[in-house]
Amino acid sequence: MADGGVIAAITAGDGxxxxxxxxxxxxxxxxxxxxxxxxxxxxxxxxxxxxxFRSQNLDTVLGSAWHVLNPLMQVGVYFFVFxxxxxxxxxxxxxxxxxAVGVFTYHxxxxxxxxxxxxxxxxxxxxxxxxxxxxxxxxxxxxxxxLAYLPAVVVMFMVAxxxxxxxxxxxxxxxxxxxxxxxxxxxxxxxxxRLTTIFRDFENVLPFALRVVFYMSGILYEVENKIDSPRxxxxxxxxxxxxxxxxxxxxxxxxxxPTILWFTAFFWAMVLFVAGFFFFKAGEKxxxxx
Amino acid sequence: xxxxxxxxxxxxxxADAGPVSIRLEDVHVTYRVYEQRxxxxxxxxxxxxKPRRYRSIHAVRGVTLDIxxxxxxGVVGSNGAGKSTLLRAISGLLPISDGAVYARSQPAFLGVGxxxxxxxxxxxxxxxxxxxxxxxxxxxxxxFDDIVRFAGLRRFIDLPMKAYSSGMRARLHFAIATAVTxxxxxxxxxxxxxxxxxxxxxxxxxxxxxAGAGTVLLVSHGLDEIIRSCTRAVWLExxxxxxxxxxxxxxxxxxxxxxxxxDENDEAGAADVSDDGDAAGASGDASAGGVGAVEDREAxxxxxxxxxxxxxxxxxxxxx
Numbered sequence: 001m002a003d004g005g006v007i008a009a010i011t012a013g014d015g016x017x018x019x020x021x022x023x024x025x026x027x028x029x030x031x032x033x034x035x036x037x038x039x040x041x042x043x044x045x046x047x048x049x050x051x052x053f054r055s056q057n058l059d060t061v062l063g064s065a066w067h068v069l070n071p072l073m074q075v076g077v078y079f080f081v082f083x084x085x086x087x088x089x090x091x092x093x094x095x096x097x098x099x100a101v102g103v104f105t106y107h108x109x110x111x112x113x114x115x116x117x118x119x120x121x122x123x124x125x126x127x128x129x130x131x132x133x134x135x136x137x138x139x140x141x142x143x144x145x146x147l148a149y150l151p152a153v154v155v156m157f158m159v160a161x162x163x164x165x166x167x168x169x170x171x172x173x174x175x176x177x178x179x180x181x182x183x184x185x186x187x188x189x190x191x192x193x194r195l196t197t198i199f200r201d202f203e204n205v206l207p208f209a210l211r212v213v214f215y216m217s218g219i220l221y222e223v224e225n226k227i228d229s230p231r232x233x234x235x236x237x238x239x240x241x242x243x244x245x246x247x248x249x250x251x252x253x254x255x256x257x258p259t260i261l262w263f264t265a266f267f268w269a270m271v272l273f274v275a276g277f278f279f280f281k282a283g284e285k286x287x288x289x290x
Numbered sequence: 291x292x293x294x295x296x297x298x299x300x301x302x303x304x305a306d307a308g309p310v311s312i313r314l315e316d317v318h319v320t321y322r323v324y325e326q327r328x329x330x331x332x333x334x335x336x337x338x339x340k341p342r343r344y345r346s347i348h349a350v351r352g353v354t355l356d357i358x359x360x361x362x363x364g365v366v367g368s369n370g371a372g373k374s375t376l377l378r379a380i381s382g383l384l385p386i387s388d389g390a391v392y393a394r395s396q397p398a399f400l401g402v403g404x405x406x407x408x409x410x411x412x413x414x415x416x417x418x419x420x421x422x423x424x425x426x427x428x429x430x431x432x433x434f435d436d437i438v439r440f441a442g443l444r445r446f447i448d449l450p451m452k453a454y455s456s457g458m459r460a461r462l463h464f465a466i467a468t469a470v471t472x473x474x475x476x477x478x479x480x481x482x483x484x485x486x487x488x489x490x491x492x493x494x495x496x497x498x499x500x501a502g503a504g505t506v507l508l509v510s511h512g513l514d515e516i517i518r519s520c521t522r523a524v525w526l527e528x529x530x531x532x533x534x535x536x537x538x539x540x541x542x543x544x545x546x547x548x549x550x551x552x553d554e555n556d557e558a559g560a561a562d563v564s565d566d567g568d569a570a571g572a573s574g575d576a577s578a579g580g581v582g583a584v585e586d587r588e589a590x591x592x593x594x595x596x597x598x599x600x601x602x603x604x605x606x607x608x609x610x
Contacts, residue, residue: 020309020310021309021394022310022311022313022392022393022394023392023393023394023395024390024391024392025380025382025391025392025393025396025397026382026385026386026391040424041421041422041424043421043426043427044418044421044422044424047417047418047421048418051407051410051414051418054410054414055407055409055410058409058450059409123404125404126404126405126422127383128378128383128384128404129383129399129402129403129404129405130383130399130402130404130405130422130423131381131382131383131396131399132422132424285385286385
């Protein structure tokens with residue numbers, strides 16, 4: 001034992017570790033502490049979308065112009081297929097604006113769900129290297145998508161003005177719709193993020209589920225014109241994605257929206273946000289595992 | 291502390307050290323890795339579709355250890371011995387399956403690289419890295435010049451990080467990660483890629499943290515790295531502690547065991563871990579953590595077999 005280093009010598013000291021000022025690691029943080037540590041990283045949360053946005057189109061000739069060009073081209077494709085070839089625009093006098101608002105609003109939620117689903121699994125090395133509240137990852141993912149949505153909003157208003165929509169005070173309501181949508185998207189991203197860590201296959205199912213939502217939310221058609229059954233029309237009113245896109249359309253077209261849509265959007269946003277947060281946090285400790 | 295030339299004090303393990311800053315109590319880490327087996331039609335016909343098989347890897351098997359404030363502890367051991375896994379378990383980033391980890395404060399893992407964006411400039415990445423480590427923009431601004439000076443990247447700070455050499459990148463990571471001066475710092479193979487000047491500088495930074503009653507844990511295949519920077523070392527093999535002592539003792543025993551086993555079976559473990567020379571290559575997959583060890587399972591098995599033999603011999607020699 002003269003060289004002081006054999007197995008028998010390797011023992012931890014006695015006494016309660018807590019009395020020596022030690023804290024046990026890897027236990028669940030109380031909610032208040034968790035939220036405080038999220039708040040402490042707020043500058044990081046806000047910096048991620050900005051740096052993401054900056055790094056996205058660094059290698060292209062047109063650079064950040066793509067943030068506007070991309071949504072513009074999307075509307076062009078949809079308009080070509082649905083108005084010119086399929087002629088689904090009958091009964092609508094401004095199909096182009098109708099389409100632009102619907103498609104962009106939907107896209108924000110769709111991208112939040114898909115990118116949110118990847119926010120934990122694609123950041124595995126980050127999670128295994130740095131300790132921070134993991135909820136930051138889906139949050140900053142949704143904010144990144146929100147930032148990418150802003151150029152689309154500009155395009156939306158450009159299309160509206162170009163097709164003869166008059167500016168109106170209702171446009172300001174779009175801001176409230178966007179806040180509700182961001183909260184809703186947080187909830188969605190929390191849920192898809194954890195589900196993907198539980199079943200990796202979920203990531204492959206999600207795009208199809210979102211396609212179904214896309215067709216069931218009246219993005220390409222007007223529910224009032226295309227759905228005959230009044231009862232079925234009522235069902236649409238409780239679909240949060242329909243509610244959000246429809247609210248955005250009413251705002252852009254300068255019309256007051258039915259109260260039920262506001263209620264549906266607000267209700268789902270709150271429920272999904274709170275339930276999604278606790279669902280996500282319950283898996284917090286499992287995210288470091290391979 | 292700039293002037294202190296020999297960080298290695300003559301003290302043995304935990305003789306005159308400060309209060310306990312990390313305590314490991316019978317820590318076990320087990321994780322599942324799914325087998326990469328291609329599903330073939332005849333297999334399906336014979337056995338039906340079954341969920342993919344997985345293998346449980348028991349990477350750390352009951353480690354009990356006290357580490358004190360003011361110590362810099364080096365961890366040595368062959369590839370797949372569980373060193374990186376142990377480090378991640380201490381950081382609280384990898385959930386442990388049994389036992390307990392206690393610490394005076396949240397240990398900081400030197401792994402800021404994962405947060406950085408290769409397309410963005412070094413300047414922007416210093417902000418990203420600092421923010422993710424919990425600094426505010428203002429605090430980063432104050433430390434910005436120090437970080438750049440320490441990393442030695444003044445002329446390259448506005449270039450995108452993907453243009454940096456691996457050594458430059460490692461320097462930047464280390465500079466950002468230690469800008470916070472954590473109470474407990476965990477380093478996994480981060481220093482070996484730098485050039486001599488940087489290694490000297492980083493050894494000094496480790497010494498500064500240690501001298502300020504901090505604690506440093508260093509996993510490295512660079513054995514003179516351990517001798518240069520550490521006050522104590524432990525030898526991990528097969529997920530268990532084999533030996534605990536001064537860096538010189540551990541490095542000597544470890545090297546002896548390695549050499550002995552190399553002579554014994556040349557054909558089996560030919561292209562294996564040497565000390566310093568291999569370190570640069572090994573650090574390449576440091577960020578991949580435990581996964582790297584799984585990829586060459588065949589080699590790991592061979593090494594493990596050898597390690598068991600070494601362990602038995604070491605125990606025999608020391609009369610346990």
